[in-house]
Amino acid sequence: MILTVTLNMALDVTYEVPSVDWDGVNRVGAVHRRAGGKGVNVARVLAALGREVLVTGLVGGPTGRAIEEDLESAGLRSELCGIAGDSRTTLAVCETGGSRDRRTALFNEPGPQVTPAELAGFVRRYTSLASAADVVVVSGSLPRGVPADFYATLAGIPAAPVIVDADGDPLRHAPKGRPAVVKPNAEELARAFPGGQGAQELRSQGAEAVVVSMGADGLLAVTGEGTFRARMPYTVEGNPTGAGDALVAGLAMDMAEEWPDRLRRAAALGAAAVAAPVAGAFDRDVYADIHPQIVIT
Template identity: 55%
Template sequence: MILTVTLNTALDVTYRLPEVRRHGSNRVREVTRQAGGKGVNVARVLAALGQEAVVTGLAGGATGRAVRADLAAAGLHDELVEVAGETRCTVAVAEDTDTTVYLEPGPVVSAAEWQHFLAHYERLLPGAAVAVLSGSLPRGLPDDAYLLLVERAGAHGVPALLDADGPALLHGLPAGPAVVKPNIDELAAATGVQDPLEGAELLRAAGAGAVVASLGPDGLLACTADGRWRARPPGPLPGNPTGAGDSAVAALALGLATGTAWPDRLRQAVALSAATVLAPRAGRFDAGAYDRLLSLIRVGEIEPAHPQGEPCP
């Protein structure tokens, strides 16, 4: 079982229309609503791949009830912990050529609610092969929330995959997550350097076992104890990129659980991410495109710039 943690769950609302008229009225062609938050998207993708996934995190209020109802309708295993505050909504405005996303901050979580979640999380860990820790922290949680979750996973022998940014990412690194997955902008913000390979090595030096950086349409870069690789899709794909990074995380988590070699793990992550761009909603992917893309992903090893045999800094 792969345990996905979404501390700041959401009800994802997507408006689709051909083109937004700025400063004017817009008629929406289609509206969809579904349970969201990065870890929920990861669980949805894992379930579509035939893997057992459990969703935990925090949810509250009428929006939280809508999230849980959608999880039940999708057949996802719901282990969310209820809080008093109202779960947030996110709104994606998807045009034919672009997508704009609006993210509400989420509820304020009390210290007692956080302690209750930690106890619940510890009860779930013994059955997990991997713990996926994804997304922003709701208000009220400490900056080192992910450090505590990585540490507790490690105490149960469960590797953690951390997908966060800013202070939440940086505070989690000393606990030694097995994999962290920033995107290129998050990597630059966290390290203060623009070169993604240099930035990835800095995060490894700070405690991450491996760093996989999303380069958007240019694929993934990985710095690991076993080597460094670039994985590239065959070319840019039109569609909605929302959720593509979460699909990559799902593939990386599955690879971590099964011990798949890094080149194959990255190939699957890029193919699944690209197939998600071709699907209309986060947490979904075009299965036919995924199968076709797997053989088209180019994975190349990056030669080290330091003496052979030394690990990445």
């Protein structure tokens, strides 16, 4: 079983519009509303690939109830911890016109305030769930009231191998928990470690491996077995929201697999997610086409 952790769970709303007029009225062509947050997106991809997955995290208020209802309707098994604050909503505005310059704008609310008692309750629940998992994925932003080193705390609890996907201070602190994999994108890594040696720095501080996503330029993995690069054969156009989550799902599927195979699948899933309209989905045709063409060096 793969356990995904989403502390700042959200109700994701996606607006599809032909093009955005930022000074006028826009007519929305399609609206998608579904439970989200990075760990939920990872879980959706894993479930679509036939893997047993369990979703945990923090939810509260009317938005939290909507999240729980959507998880249930999607058939995603969950064990969530309730909080007093209302869970957040995110909004993605995606241009769907014929231009190759289609843009996506993402608006993320900060999330609810979490009390120390609520956080302690979650740690107890997480410790129990992680002990029964084969892999744990901890990803996304932290709601207010959660300390910046909390992902390191979770990774340091003796259990299954942990993959951490984080930004900012949570990324900088993550290696202290000795996670199996830390997965930033190139921009996140540069912000956290401006000197240009971020992957090596994360490993020197305790991460077993670091996988850096670089968009159309593929993936870079710095591991104990060596450094690997996944190169994409072509660029997939679409909505990049959720591509990193699909990539993480690919890394989590089989932690015992050789790095070249893991990277190839992860890169292919990330590209296939760009071709899907909403985060947590991927285009199976794109995945099947691009997977064998990815070159690992």
